Amino acid sequence: MMNLLAPTATGAIRAHGLTVRRGGRTVLRDLGFSVPTGLITGLLGPSGCGKSTLMRAITGTQAGVGGSLDVLGRPAGDATLRARIGYVTQAPSVYDDLTVRQNLDYFAAVLEPGRAHRADRRDSVARAIDEVGLASHADALAGRLSGGQRSRVSLAVALLGTPELLVLDEPTVGLDPVLRRDLWQLLHRIAAERAATILVSSHVMDEAERCDRLLLMRDGRILADDTPAALRARTGTDTVEAAFLHLVDAPGPGPTPTPTPTPGPASGEPRKSPR
Numbered sequence: 114m115m116n117l118l119a120p121t122a123t124g125a126i127r128a129h130g131l132t133v134r135r136g137g138r139t140v141l142r143d144l145g146f147s148v149p150t151g152l153i154t155g156l157l158g159p160s161g162c163g164k165s166t167l168m169r170a171i172t173g174t175q176a177g178v179g180g181s182l183d184v185l186g187r188p189a190g191d192a193t194l195r196a197r198i199g200y201v202t203q204a205p206s207v208y209d210d211l212t213v214r215q216n217l218d219y220f221a222a223v224l225e226p227g228r229a230h231r232a233d234r235r236d237s238v239a240r241a242i243d244e245v246g247l248a249s250h251a252d253a254l255a256g257r258l259s260g261g262q263r264s265r266v267s268l269a270v271a272l273l274g275t276p277e278l279l280v281l282d283e284p285t286v287g288l289d290p291v292l293r294r295d296l297w298q299l300l301h302r303i304a305a306e307r308a309a310t311i312l313v314s315s316h317v318m319d320e321a322e323r324c325d326r327l328l329l330m331r332d333g334r335i336l337a338d339d340t341p342a343a344l345r346a347r348t349g350t351d352t353v354e355a356a357f358l359h360l361v362d363a364p365g366p367g368p369t370p371t372p373t374p375t376p377g378p379a380s381g382e383p384r385k386s387p388r
């Protein structure tokens with residue numbers, strides 16, 4: 114049986130010897146990893162470890178990138194990838210003086226301009242608003258929404274155009290525990306219903322348990338590329354946070370950055386669990 118939780122040769126993102134220099138410093142160093150298609154991969158690590166830089170490299174918005182980085186079968190930054198990736202940055206651009214629907218209409222028109230696409234745009238805006246649960250707020254000004262609702266507007270913008278890959282930079286920052294849980298449930302629904310690959314960053318280790326796979330980062334390097342269960346088992350710990358600390362304290366050159374194949378859904382970690 115195919116192992117759904119292990120990276121495959123046709124992973125959505127594949128990096129080899131990936132290095133990024135910013136401001137004269139090497140901030141990502143010789144990264145090698147694979148992000149499997151159709152799963153939620155969490156990119157976790159302390160503030161400043163390089164999560165946003167890696168996401169920028171993946172979305173083709175970062176200069177100074179060396180090594181090999183393939184996204185959806187194309188080199189990162191390739192023009193054909195623009196419509197295939199939805200990217201929500203840490204400072205998402207939502208216009209406060211527009212309604213939710215007007216915000217989405219605007220971004221839809223940028224993505225798919227022209228009168229000929231008007232009906233498509235209307236459908237894709239309606240679908241995105243519905244998917245993020247904002248149908249009842251579609252005509253509310255974005256500036257009057259709560260933090261959780263605003264982050265769902267950003268997510269809806271990223272869903273326009275039916276992207277195959279969603280890259281979300283710390284979408285749960287500033288949300289209370291209930292809103293965080295709701296957003297994770299929404300991400301799992303989107304991954305399942307759209308068969309999309311989601312790469313989501315967080316510096317909150319307890320969010321790791323909500324991911325199908327994890328890339329743990331520290332100081333510009335990948336510490337581990339595994340499932341939460343395999344990480345806990347490999348390090349003999351009860352939580353991903355403890356596993357992370359175990360890896361940080363490990364003597365020598367540290368754990369191998371290459372992915373460890375792990376048991377699939379049949380062995381105890383379901384593909385989609387209620388989160």
Ligand SMILES: Nc1ncnc2c1ncn2[C@@H]1O[C@H](COP(=O)(O)OP(=O)(O)OP(=O)(O)O)[C@@H](O)[C@H]1O
Pocket residue numbers: 135136140158159160161162163164165166167316
């Ligand atoms: N514009 C920049 N020029 C030079 N160095 C930068 C720039 N932006 C970030 N850096 C450096 O790159 C490193 C990685 O930063 P990055 O923002 O990718 O980390 P992060 O893990 O996303 O942090 P956070 O969780 O706080 O957002 C840090 O050492 C940071 O100081």
